[in-house]
Amino acid sequence: MAKSRTIYVCQNCGRTSPREMGRCPGCDEWNTMVEQVEAPEPSGMARRVAGERSEPKRLAEIEGDPWERWPIPMEEFSRVLGGGIVPGSLILIGGEPGIGKSTLLLQVVAMMADYTGPALYVSGEESARQIKMRAERLGITSDNLFLVTETNLHVILNHVEQLRPRVLVVDSIQTTYHDDLQSAPGNVSQVKQCASVFQQLAKESGIAVFLVGHVTKEGSIAGPRVLEHIVDTVLYLEGDAFHTFRLLRSVKNRFGATSEVGVFEMQGGGMIEVLNPSEAFLAERVINAPGSVIVVTMEGTRPLLAEVQALATTTSFANPRRTANGVDFNRLALVAAVLTRRAGIRLSEQDIFVNVIGGLKIDEPAADLAVALAIASSVKDRPMPADLAVVGEIGLSGEIRAVSQLPARMNEAAKLGFGRVLIPKTVRRGDPLPDIIDSIAVRSLDEALDVVFRGDH
């Protein structure tokens, strides 16, 4: 790889200097000079790739999916990447510590190694023995999987040179450091610089590189966020410590659709794919419990049934409490206000708790109607009909607004055995509704309450 050199760049005026300086000679600001490694000239393969790309072609002359993909024998993971791993791509997997990033990647690369050829798992956090123990727990025996504990970037590159793996995992990017930089590992410039080197490595060699990045609860300091524009694909592994479900979400993908989601369950023997998540999320549902509503939400292109629960109790405070778990707090406040003003359900003396079962987070407004009905059902202490699923956004006038991908949502509800879906009356054009399930179309929140509680509200 070409030689690189360290320079100092002012974050204020862009002035560069070969030496470290407290004060920028350009704009006289203090502490604005940040060290950077000057990108070396692209060599070999990288230059050729750049050369090939610069010839303009007619749209029709460009092939559809020019990317070769290595299939991953794990359907949920494969879907999130857009149908397999593109050789030479740099993939970042972010998530809170302990969520299962190392476990999932170890499982995936072990599977891939048997198929693509050698895989190298570089850990800066655990010893090879620890990883071996985890591998035993996961039942991994692959002969093509190599492990090493290393944090020095150049040593890692040497290992790669010698082993010539097809897949490389760097766990984590925050523990990896570049010799030429003075700053500590995990520092913004270290993290960025190391990631750029891995990007170059991936493009030159065709190795698929996975970077693990930790996000902290307080927001990410030198975490995956600063890397999002450097890498090709960004995946986040989400979930919470109290539940076993884990969602792998793509937020950026140069080689496929974003907002795809894969669902896993963390079990004693590692991450298990959940191929029918709706069923899993509804597994513990209690039929005819007041305050429980089934919503059909979309995770990317995938419909998912989930249970929204609400509990309203008389408050003992001057300001009643609103607690939202798994739904947006501001949406909850809006829904509660509309319920009071447009449907006459008094909530000013009620504490309201809303919870989405299974640790799922729903951030789309299409869940509004479900939240509203769950609250109403709890206030009235009357259960929703057991065969009814709900979808719809609520406007400030109490109107029920159209939602995206209604047919897909209705099909999913039908698949899970629901007999009826409560939907918005206004349907987007070009959305022919499936006839395998009955739909009840409503215009307003009032109408929805009429349907559900048979006029008695």
Ligand code: TYD
């Ligand atoms: P880990 O993959 O180390 O998380 P990360 O790399 O994101 O920090 O997972 C850590 C947790 O997962 C740990 O609390 C133990 C649990 N775990 C299981 O429940 N089952 C398993 O098979 C394994 C390997 C870990």
Ligand code: MG
């Ligand atoms: Mg880990």
